[in-house]
Amino acid sequence: MGRYLIRRLLQTLVILWVISAITFFLFWITPANPALLICGKNCNTETIATVNANYGFDKPLIVQYGTYMKGLVNPGGREIGSEGSERTCAWPCFGESYQNGLPVWDSISDAFPATLWLATGAAVIWLFFGVMLGLLAALRKGKALDKFSVGLALFGVSFPTIVFGYLLLFLFIVKLQWIPFPDTANAALFEVGPVKWLQFYILPWITLALVFAALYTRLTRANMIDTMNEDYIRTARAKGLGEGTVIFKHGLRSALTPVVTIFGMDLGGLLGGAVITEQIFSITGLGKFAIDSVLGNDLPAIMGVVLFAAIFVVVANVIVDVLYAVIDPRVRLS
Amino acid sequence: MTESVTTTASSTAGTGKPFLELKDLQVHFPTDDGLVKAVNGLSFTLERGKTLGIVGESGSGKSVSSLAIMGLHKGSRAKVSGEIWLDGAELVGMSVPEIRRLRGQQVAMIFQDPLSAMHPFYRVGDQLVEAYRVHNEVPKAVAKKRAIDLLERVGIPSPDKRFYDYPHQFSGGMRQRAMIAMALMCDPQLLIADEPTTALDVTVQAQILDLMMDLQKEFNSAIVIITHDLGVVAQMAQDVVVMYGGRVVESGPVREIFYRPEMPYTWGLLGSIPRVNRGGDHRLKSIRGTPPSLINLPKGCPFQPRCDYQQYVEGHSCTGEVPELLQIGVEDHRVRCHIETEKRKQLFVEQIKPNL
Numbered sequence: 001m002g003r004y005l006i007r008r009l010l011q012t013l014v015i016l017w018v019i020s021a022i023t024f025f026l027f028w029i030t031p032a033n034p035a036l037l038i039c040g041k042n043c044n045t046e047t048i049a050t051v052n053a054n055y056g057f058d059k060p061l062i063v064q065y066g067t068y069m070k071g072l073v074n075p076g077g078r079e080i081g082s083e084g085s086e087r088t089c090a091w092p093c094f095g096e097s098y099q100n101g102l103p104v105w106d107s108i109s110d111a112f113p114a115t116l117w118l119a120t121g122a123a124v125i126w127l128f129f130g131v132m133l134g135l136l137a138a139l140r141k142g143k144a145l146d147k148f149s150v151g152l153a154l155f156g157v158s159f160p161t162i163v164f165g166y167l168l169l170f171l172f173i174v175k176l177q178w179i180p181f182p183d184t185a186n187a188a189l190f191e192v193g194p195v196k197w198l199q200f201y202i203l204p205w206i207t208l209a210l211v212f213a214a215l216y217t218r219l220t221r222a223n224m225i226d227t228m229n230e231d232y233i234r235t236a237r238a239k240g241l242g243e244g245t246v247i248f249k250h251g252l253r254s255a256l257t258p259v260v261t262i263f264g265m266d267l268g269g270l271l272g273g274a275v276i277t278e279q280i281f282s283i284t285g286l287g288k289f290a291i292d293s294v295l296g297n298d299l300p301a302i303m304g305v306v307l308f309a310a311i312f313v314v315v316a317n318v319i320v321d322v323l324y325a326v327i328d329p330r331v332r333l334s
Numbered sequence: 335m336t337e338s339v340t341t342t343a344s345s346t347a348g349t350g351k352p353f354l355e356l357k358d359l360q361v362h363f364p365t366d367d368g369l370v371k372a373v374n375g376l377s378f379t380l381e382r383g384k385t386l387g388i389v390g391e392s393g394s395g396k397s398v399s400s401l402a403i404m405g406l407h408k409g410s411r412a413k414v415s416g417e418i419w420l421d422g423a424e425l426v427g428m429s430v431p432e433i434r435r436l437r438g439q440q441v442a443m444i445f446q447d448p449l450s451a452m453h454p455f456y457r458v459g460d461q462l463v464e465a466y467r468v469h470n471e472v473p474k475a476v477a478k479k480r481a482i483d484l485l486e487r488v489g490i491p492s493p494d495k496r497f498y499d500y501p502h503q504f505s506g507g508m509r510q511r512a513m514i515a516m517a518l519m520c521d522p523q524l525l526i527a528d529e530p531t532t533a534l535d536v537t538v539q540a541q542i543l544d545l546m547m548d549l550q551k552e553f554n555s556a557i558v559i560i561t562h563d564l565g566v567v568a569q570m571a572q573d574v575v576v577m578y579g580g581r582v583v584e585s586g587p588v589r590e591i592f593y594r595p596e597m598p599y600t601w602g603l604l605g606s607i608p609r610v611n612r613g614g615d616h617r618l619k620s621i622r623g624t625p626p627s628l629i630n631l632p633k634g635c636p637f638q639p640r641c642d643y644q645q646y647v648e649g650h651s652c653t654g655e656v657p658e659l660l661q662i663g664v665e666d667h668r669v670r671c672h673i674e675t676e677k678r679k680q681l682f683v684e685q686i687k688p689n690l
Contacts, residue, residue, distance in 0.1 A: 231450040238404055238445075239465045239516075240437035243430075250453055329500045330454055 008321065012314045019310045020072070020303070024065055027299045037098045037297055068095065068303075094307070095300030097293075104304035107289060112308075115285035118277065119270035121205045126212035127263060133213075134220025135252065141225055149217055156214025165207035165280035172203060179203065208277045212266060216259060223255040230254070257327050261320050268316025272309020351422060352379035353556055354403075354524055359416035359426075361398050361407060361580075368629040372398040374580040375416070380573075382523060385550065385557040387571030387588070389564060389603065393625050395580040396560040397446075400526045402426075403558075404443055405433035420524065439469040442522035446529040448509035452501040458512050459485075459497030466519040484515040488545055507538035511545070518549060525550075526558045531566060543569055564607060568592060576600050579626045579636035582659055586667035596662065596669045596678040599637045601686045619689075635672060643681060647672045 035051040036043060052058045056067060071078040071093030080089040080096060089095065094104035137149035172178050179199050192200070227233065228251050236250040237243075273287030282288075286305055293301035325331045361373040373395040380386045388396045401407055407414050408430050418425040420441065425433060445451035452461060462481035463474060470477070478497070485493035488511040501509055510530065517525060527546065531539040543566060550557055559570050567574055567588065574591045576584040576599065584597040595601055602621035623640035626632050632639050638652040650657070650672035659670040671678065 231445060231447060232453040234401075234406060235445060235451045236453070237406055238437055238443045240434050240439060240468045241464070242434065253455055254453075328455060330502045 005318075005322070008318045012318060015314050016307065016310055020069070020307055021065070023303050023306050024068065025061070027302065028061055030297075034098060034299060071095065072307075094304035097301050098298045099292075099296045099301070104300045107301065108286065108304055108308055111284055111286045111289045114283050115271060115273055115278070115287065117201060118204050118208060118274055118283060118285060119267060121201055122208035122212070122274075123263070123267050123270070125205055126209035126216055129209070130213040130216025131220050131256070131259065133217040134222075135224055135247075135255075137217065137221040138224030138228065138255075139247065146221075149221065153214040153217040153221075156210045157218075159210065161207060161211060161276045162280065164210055165203075165277055168203045168207055169280060204277050204281045204283060207280065208270070208274050216262075219259055219262065220255060223258055224251060227251050227255040253327070257324070260323055260327060264316045264320035264323065265313070268312045268314075269309075271312040271316075273305065351419060353382045353421055354380040354558075355417075355419040356399075356403075357417040357419070359399060359402060359418060360414070361395070361402050362413045364411055364413070365629075370628045371631060372412075372580055372628055373402070374631075376575075376577070376580075376582060378573075378575055378582075378585065380524075380556050380558065382556045383550065383554045384573070385559060385571045387567035387574045388558065388560045388577060389562060389567055389574060390577035391562055391625055393628065394577040395628075396562075396577055397528050399577075400443065400528055400558060400560055403524075403526060404437055404441055405430070408433070435469070438465055438517075438522070439520045440522055441524045441526065442517035442520065444510075444513055444517045444525065444527040444530045447533050448513040449501065449506070449533075451513060452509065452516075454501060456500075457497070458499055458501055458504065461501075462497075462512070462516050462519055465516050469520050480519065481515070484518055485512065487549075488512070488515045488518075489541070490515075507534055507542070510534060510538070510542055514542070514545065514549070518553070521553055522555060524556045524558070526560070528560045529562070530559070532561070532563070539566075546570070564592075564603060576603070579631055580628060581636055581656075581670065582668075583637060583670045584668065585659070587665050590665055590667040594667070594679075594682070595686075596667075596675070596682065597637075597671050598641050598643045598673075601682065602640075604690055605686065635670070643673060646677050646681065648674065648677075 033048075034055070035048045035057055038055070039047045039051050056064055067078065071080075071089055071091070075091050077088050077090040077093045079086055080093070089103060090105075092105055094108070096103055097107065133149045133152070137146040140146045173181055179202070228247075233246060233250055236246045241250075271286075273285060273290050275287035275291060277283070278285045278287035279291065286309065289301070290305045290309075292298075293305060355377075356379075357377050359373055359376040360371075363370040363372060376395070376399050378386060388399070390396050398407075398412075402414050403418055403420070403425065405425055405428065414426055416426060420436070423436075425436075452458065456464075459478065459481050462484065463477040466472070466477040466480055467474070482493045482497055485496060490496050490508055490511055496504075496508075501512070504512060510533070514530070525546075530546070531542050534542060546557065546559075547570065549555070557570070559566065561567060571588050574585065574588050575582055576591065576597065578599050584591065584595065584600045591600065592604070595604060599621070602619075605619045606621060608618055621640055622642075626636055626639070632653075634651065634653040634655055635641070635657050638644065641652065644652050652672055655672075657670045657672045659668045661668050662675050669675075669678070673681070
């Protein structure tokens with residue numbers, strides 16, 4: 001188990017390194033000229049040459065990559081900036097944004113809490129409703145409740161998030177005015193108090209949770225139906241166990257094993273930013289940061305957000321694998 | 335239509351009724367393709383300390399009948415009718431909470447495939463403990479001690495360590511032993527073994543059967559053993575019920591069925607046993623055709639489409655009417671066949687016996 005974990009974490013580092021390399025070199029293939037982006041409107045050949053020299057854009061690509069990686073690996077960070085205004089970019093150094101000159105890591109750590117609340121809150125909602133609806137549907141297979149759940153799930157899966165989100169926003173904020181417009185973007189719980197915080201997040205949560213709740217309903221239903229037909233469920237009944245014990249202890253535990261796997265991956269993926277939902281509700285999370293960076297051809301920012309999101313996905317994978325072995329004793333970690 | 339196989343004259347003390355009695359049990363499943371008539375009028379009786387073998391090919395209604403005794407069709411779409419009397423209580427009309435108290439406690443079941451019949455996520459020991467604590471309010475330690483005792487009793491080496499193993503860490507034979515131990519946790523009076531040795535190799539099979547017979551002596555339990563292996567029946571049972579298409583086609587004491595069978599299907603079953611002493615140039619015999627569809631049972635005798643002896647029938651039509659299960663001679667030997675008894679005896683002696 002210990003050796004397995006160490007090996008998996010080392011694998012994780014390799015994967016992250018590959019991702020960083022691919023992103024770095026991909027963006028240098030694009031025709032965008034970073035020096036042009038940095039010097040802004042008052043560009044001439046001379047200033048561009050200065051910028052190139054200062055930022056090291058005139059150096060070979062591999063040297064630039066080395067400098068970049070040094071900032072990520074070296075605990076002391078690295079030197080950054082043009083001649084005369086040199087400064088240390090503290091670890092972890094993703095460089096400075098071409099657009100506003102701020103250290104990318106500062107922007108990421110500012111944007112992350114909003115994404116974290118959005119993703120975890122939505123995860124609680126979709127997990128609760130998805131599993132509950134799926135379970136009820138499986139136990140009432142073929143009955144009205146089952147058909148309702150399956151229909152709802154189909155609706156949820158096929159309704160585009162962008163339409164659903166704007167619909168909620170229009171209905172509850174603009175038309176009914178039950179909820180004030182979320183002008184407190186990036187609201188922190190301790191700053192605004194729980195009521196305002198909830199008001200701000202409730203619609204984004206529902207928007208984000210809809211698709212996942214629908215998928216989890218279907219997944220739970222299908223797994224639960226399969227499980228309840230297993231021989232060991234018949235054995236459990238033959239022992240004289242009550243139906244509640246049969247369903248929850250013997251049935252649901254098996255049925256939820258694949259759900260746990262998917263849940264880890266989904267949440268891990270969302271922690272890197274929920275692009276559409278953040279865009280709709282003007283949440284300044286990682287998703288919005290990613291969009292802005294891409295639109296501005298802001299290489300250090302894009303690199304930063306891609307690597308940061310990748311960390312969650314890769315780590316979620318490791319956690320899920322370990323968790324799977326904890327749930328299902330037949331899975332051996334070695 | 336009353337059909338019964340009585341084991342011995344001894345009955346449950348006091349009541350005068352047999353310990354287990356099935357009367358005209360019917361189990362039908364409505365499906366999209368039509369009504370599946372899995373069991374059509376099964377009747378037998380069984381006393382404590384005795385073993386009844388139910389024989390028949392796949393889909394003849396063996397397992398479905400046993401699940402009906404456990405009440406495991408309740409809550410599904412299956413339609414169960416008839417009567418099942420166990421120790422003075424009627425089970426078909428019993429509510430689920432009532433029959434739940436009997437499951438595991440008075441009636442226990444050993445399932446065919448112990449790998450899929452045990453929960454893969456729970457330790458073998460915990461599954462045994464669970465079976466005991468449903469019916470007995472005892473501390474975990476007491477139940478654990480009993481589980482270890484029984485694991486030892488069924489021949490699991492170092493049971494105190496194996497208690498903590500998961501089912502997948504057991505071998506096939508050990509899983510089946512653990513399954514038997516689980517069934518015995520509450521000292522059931524009736525043990526239903528649904529093909530208990532089918533998934534096992536023959537050496538382990540013999541051990542398991544010996545074990546079941548030992549335990550039967552010890553606990554004086556009644557055993558219903560469901561199998562398509564006639565060797566198992568010969569070793570274990572005092573009485574045999576041969577099922578075909580959801581009906582009893584022949585029943586009686588095991589010696590009668592093996593030495594004086596009269597129903598052509600039973601002849602086919604006995605004839606299809608491979609024999610090593612017959613020489614190598616004989617083909618393995620089989621009964622031609624396939625088991626009948628339980629949705630559209632053949633008209634008349636259910637075995638009629640596969641029967642090679644219809645030309646010996648006089649005065650009846652094999653395709654017209656279902657033959658009744660009639661007693662012949664002594665000892666409760668009953669046969670469902672249109673051929674006259676004398677003719678059947680003659681056919682068996684002249685055509686069947688020399689080839690067995």
